[in-house]
Amino acid sequence: MNIFSAFHAAIAAILDSIAASGRLPETLDYSRFVVEPPKDAAHGDLATNAAMVFAKEAKANFANPRQLAVEIAAALADLPDVAEAEVAGPGFINIRLKPSVYADVLRAVLNDCEAYGRPQGRGALAGRINVEYVSANPTGPMHVGHGRGAVFGDALANLLAFAGAEVTREYYINDAGAQVDVLARSAFLRYREALGETIAIPEGLYPGDYLKAAGEAIAKQYGRGLLDKSESEWLEPVKRAAIDAMMAMIRDDLAALDIAHEVFFSERTLHEKINGLSQIDKEINELRARGLVYDGRLPPPKGQLPDDWEDREQTLFRSTDFGDDVDRPLKKSDGSNTYFAADIAYHKSKIDRGYTTLVDIWGADHGGYVKRMSAAVAALSDNKVALDVKLCQLVKLMRGGEPVKMSKRAGDFVTLREVVDEVGVDAVRFMMLYRKNDAPLEFDLAKVIEQSKDNAVFYVQYAHARAKSAVRQALAAFPDLDLTPQALAGAPLELLQDEGEIALAKAIAQYPRLIESAAAAHEPHRIAFYLYDLASVFHSHWNKGKDRPQLRFVNSDDRNSTSARMALVVSLTCVLASGSRLLGVSAPDEMR
RNA sequence: GGCCCCGUAGCUCAGCCGGAUAGAGCAACCGCCUUCUAAGCGGUAGGUCGCAGGUUCGAAUCCUGCCGGGGUCGCCA
Numbered sequence: 001m002n003i004f005s006a007f008h009a010a011i012a013a014i015l016d017s018i019a020a021s022g023r024l025p026e027t028l029d030y031s032r033f034v035v036e037p038p039k040d041a042a043h044g045d046l047a048t049n050a051a052m053v054f055a056k057e058a059k060a061n062f063a064n065p066r067q068l069a070v071e072i073a074a075a076l077a078d079l080p081d082v083a084e085a086e087v088a089g090p091g092f093i094n095i096r097l098k099p100s101v102y103a104d105v106l107r108a109v110l111n112d113c114e115a116y117g118r119p120q121g122r123g124a125l126a127g128r129i130n131v132e133y134v135s136a137n138p139t140g141p142m143h144v145g146h147g148r149g150a151v152f153g154d155a156l157a158n159l160l161a162f163a164g165a166e167v168t169r170e171y172y173i174n175d176a177g178a179q180v181d182v183l184a185r186s187a188f189l190r191y192r193e194a195l196g197e198t199i200a201i202p203e204g205l206y207p208g209d210y211l212k213a214a215g216e217a218i219a220k221q222y223g224r225g226l227l228d229k230s231e232s233e234w235l236e237p238v239k240r241a242a243i244d245a246m247m248a249m250i251r252d253d254l255a256a257l258d259i260a261h262e263v264f265f266s267e268r269t270l271h272e273k274i275n276g277l278s279q280i281d282k283e284i285n286e287l288r289a290r291g292l293v294y295d296g297r298l299p300p301p302k303g304q305l306p307d308d309w310e311d312r313e314q315t316l317f318r319s320t321d322f323g324d325d326v327d328r329p330l331k332k333s334d335g336s337n338t339y340f341a342a343d344i345a346y347h348k349s350k351i352d353r354g355y356t357t358l359v360d361i362w363g364a365d366h367g368g369y370v371k372r373m374s375a376a377v378a379a380l381s382d383n384k385v386a387l388d389v390k391l392c393q394l395v396k397l398m399r400g401g402e403p404v405k406m407s408k409r410a411g412d413f414v415t416l417r418e419v420v421d422e423v424g425v426d427a428v429r430f431m432m433l434y435r436k437n438d439a440p441l442e443f444d445l446a447k448v449i450e451q452s453k454d455n456a457v458f459y460v461q462y463a464h465a466r467a468k469s470a471v472r473q474a475l476a477a478f479p480d481l482d483l484t485p486q487a488l489a490g491a492p493l494e495l496l497q498d499e500g501e502i503a504l505a506k507a508i509a510q511y512p513r514l515i516e517s518a519a520a521a522h523e524p525h526r527i528a529f530y531l532y533d534l535a536s537v538f539h540s541h542w543n544k545g546k547d548r549p550q551l552r553f554v555n556s557d558d559r560n561s562t563s564a565r566m567a568l569v570v571s572l573t574c575v576l577a578s579g580s581r582l583l584g585v586s587a588p589d590e591m592r
Numbered sequence: 593g594g595c596c597c598c599g600u601a602g603c604u605c606a607g608c609c610g611g612a613u614a615g616a617g618c619a620a621c622c623g624c625c626u627u628c629u630a631a632g633c634g635g636u637a638g639g640u641c642g643c644a645g646g647u648u649c650g651a652a653u654c655c656u657g658c659c660g661g662g663g664u665c666g667c668c669a
Binding site: 034038040043049064065091176177301310312325326328332336339342368370371391394434438442451453458462469526529533536545546549 | 615
């Protein structure tokens with residue numbers, strides 16, 4: 001039950017009937033007006049700008065927006081759930097609901113529990129959405145920055161699925177190109193080391209200890225068989241083995257964060273030639289046939305010229321036809337494909353697999369790449385598939401307000417795994433989402449495990465545990481009381497009269513609207529902020545029970561009021577658990 | 593130099609497909625509590641929403657130009 005969308009529909013119906021009387025056009029776009037909670041609670045429960053939005057269209061028959069508002073308000077006042085509808089200011093309509101509406105909301109929550117808030121009808125998402133996230137190079141362990149993209153993508157995928165979309169979580173393995181060759185050479189050294197040689201790792205290769213295991217694995221598989229081979233012979237098998245080892249490690253790191261992708265897509269497969277033609281070649285040829293790829297020269301970049309700049313003819317994609325600033329090269333000077341060329345083939349694969357929306361999660365340092373990729377997807381799908389690129393900003397690791405010192409020693413950095421092991425999954429996931437994706441994030445290792453109000457993770461989890469504790473106490477006071485959500489739907493909810501109780505019910509009633517907007521905007525952080533606010537409403541009402549015992553949720557003298565309040569508390573646990581599940585954060589029954 | 597992101601209270605940040613008197617946490621200040629409804633509570637103060645124009649009945653929100661910070665700019669991925 002979403003009271004906001006319900007009233008949006010009710011107001012649309014009122015506008016329809018005014019239109020039917022000939023005093024408004026029949027063609028109004030109802031998505032233009034909103035029904036939202038007023039900023040000031042004194043204005044009532046709902047507010048709408050419908051009369052002002054359609055002021056222009058109403059001009060012929062209504063002298064000003066207020067007149068239209070008066071007519072809409074009059075019709076609203078006749079609705080059974082409305083206590084009062086009045087016009088304010090230039091034409092706002094403030095609606096005060098009957099208290100029974102919030103009882104209805106709680107009953108709806110109790111009936112659906114964790115399914116409550118799933119968008120229905122107009123707000124529900126349709127179609128197949130591919131969310132591509134992490135996509136870290138398989139050349140080493142993940143660091144904290146990767147973790148942010150990983151958590152963001154995972155939570156977004158949860159949210160989109162909850163909102164009704166058919167979601168695929170995908171990882172693009174960058175297992176082609178020079179970096180994985182470097183990986184292979186580094187792993188080969190570790191292989192020789194595993195066979196007893198003393199090695200020195202030259203500049204330019206990966207020095208990290210994490211490759212030792214890969215070297216040992218290769219030694220186990222090939223024995224001394226690769227030692228006297230030339231690089232051209234050992235490179236491929238060593239590369240394969242090293243990539244497999246790195247991907248196993250990355251999957252393991254992701255699993256520690258409760259993240260599992262459904263599809264791992266290998267870039268290498270796009271480069272493999274079948275009958276002399278790779279998938280990349282095919283897509284380039286196709287675009288060339290459509291006149292979207294040509295051979296030409298690019299103007300040098302403005303400002304300072306790269307020293308090795310040479311003007312030459314190259315293979316270019318006409319991305320300027322699709323909103324990019326300059327056409328983009330598809331071939332390097334040695335004739336091999338650029339990363340962009342492979343990415344074109346990759347995104348074409350997603351389009352061919354039938355997705356209607358593509359979401360890519362990238363680090364902010366790839367911002368300059370967004371326009372060309374959007375242009376490519378537009379070209380490849382004839383503007384039918386939408387690409388939304390979400391950029392995640394850097395994570396700054398802190399400990400007690402001081403930056404965590406990163407050792408300068410090559411290959412030694414704070415890995416994602418170390419952080420997860422130190423503070424736990426819940427803290428990492430919640431804090432990574434407690435910030436907008438394009439804002440830099442300070443992650444304080446000390447703060448996130450603090451048991452205090454200053455720590456948002458704790459504050460939200462504590463609200464859930466506290467609510468569960470209240471349920472346990474109610475059961476102790478009334479052992480025969482049925483506290484299942486279904487049974488509580490029959491509780492005497494009209495007894496919920498205190499303003500703190502009403503405020504909590506109102507906050508719970510916001511949840512469906514929050515989910516809809518967060519899903520539409522691809523912004524899971526809104527859930528984290530909402531949960532914090534919801535917890536805050538609950539805690540502050542709970543605290544009133546200290547001085548005024550009659551407000552406590554459990555009152556052993558009053559079975560009926562306890563029952564009604566349990567309906568409220570259990571509704572709260574449903575919503576806290578639901579939102580936490582979308583974020584991938586646990587909702588514990590007690591704090592330890 | 594081109595492009596992208598950011599600029600909101602002392603600090604860290606929400607709010608941004610336009611809507612009423614711009615919010616939260618921390619810090620500050622003032623009270624209260626010393627408790628198992630525990631991991632404190634309540635309140636006060638604090639803002640030319642970077643600057644200047646524009647669109648609009650209405651702009652933190654949209655447009656333009658500046659200023660400041662960050663990112664990025666063929667042969668890295």
